[in-house]
Amino acid sequence: MKWMPLAATAALLTMLTVPQAFADKLDDIIASGVLRCAVVLDFPPMGSRDANNNPVGFDVDTCTDLAAALGVTPEFVETPFPDRIPALVSGRADVGVASTSDTLERAKTIGFSIPYFAFTNVVLTRTDAGIADYEGLKGKKLGSVAGTFEAILLEDDMKTWGSTSTFQGYQSQADVFQALSQGQIDATVVTSTVAFATIASGNFNNLAIAGDAPYPIDYVSLIGLRTEYGLLNYLNLFVNQQIRSGRYQELYNKHVGEGDAPDLLIPGAYY
């Protein structure tokens, strides 16, 4: 029968091409040879730039490790905090390695991995502002990066205080420190790591930490598109491997300082 070879060729071609139609984000990344990570670079020690303007930090190294695991080249897409999701959704970045707090509100829009880091928050104030602890924030001019985990909790607390405190929401961490240093605001609540790194940088000599903020632990996750289960599963396993291989602790020592890296297990609960 003459049509047999033709049919066989057609069937073979179909077999080769059909799986292509189901290629997901993970396949696309591997095929392209490049992993584009959305990173925030004004948030040391998680992300910043070195003296030669190269991206450095815990998030930058985590992205590099992820790219190495995938066998591709990392590419850093710098995004301010508010632009992390548009960068993913518009296809400018494949994953976000950007210290993203895993709130339920945000999970309606994007997919989170298991936590890859955890923050505690502290009060950062100016030395002349007369603030000794979190209680001292009442009646003061406060500010933070708008919409972040700590900003939401601070604004909630301010509502219960009913005092004359004011809140100023900025678009970047750098602007918050600038405003705090100049006196437009008296204090901010910020992750302890960024507070210590900022003071250690020597750029703001009039800032000091004034105790812990009584907030729950701020678990942050890697992010991808909500529908990309293949990629999200891979991210989960990647985070797990980072911890059990000791790389998580190693990166903590390198970027944050010697000490125990934060425990990423949520006590008494499955993730």
Place this chain on the structure above:
Amino acid sequence: MFNYTFHWRPALQALPQMLQGTLVTLQLAILSMIIGVAFGVVLALMRQSKNPLIHFPATVWVEVARNTPALLQIYMAYFGLGQLGIRLDSFVALLIGITFNNAGYLAETFRGGLRAIPQTQTRAARSLGFGAYQAFTLIVLPQLFRVVFHPMTNQMVWAILMTSLGVVVGLNTDLTGVVQDLNVRTFRTFEYFAIAAVLYYLIAKFVTLGARLLAWRLFRY
């Protein structure tokens, strides 16, 4: 590929908050326009002066306002003045930034407008016994506003749109500030920004229409 499903229902629930922000935006634009017009007229007159002490500061203002980004002007009003110990709140810093920009552009518009009014008008007024001030305010100025009305309307729309730069200095009560806050909390960027774009369009249309009605009422022969 645009991989996103729109959630309009929760986004529309935030509409009252956004309308509240719209009022702040309008308030800012109107204030910056009123103050900007006053400064613009003065700057235009200063630039016509032969005295360099009067002429020079006005030229510097106009040159800086027109040839540097509005974003920079607003940033300088907040963080630049802050560095000098002058701490303005976000609303005032934004108002100063936009007004500075408005006045610079309007000064040039007014200068062109003044040239379009023949000198003979002033001379005729003076010969009828008007003082210099009277001749300017009663004869030249009303004609000036007639000549520059449409460019002024343009500037008003520009002022409205410029208010969106307030987020860079921490303003979170105007339309863009409210939208940006909602955006970071929920990550529903596209819905909120789409609604904001429609609201900005409506405000601009509303202002243009208002200006047309005003022109029809004021400038009919």
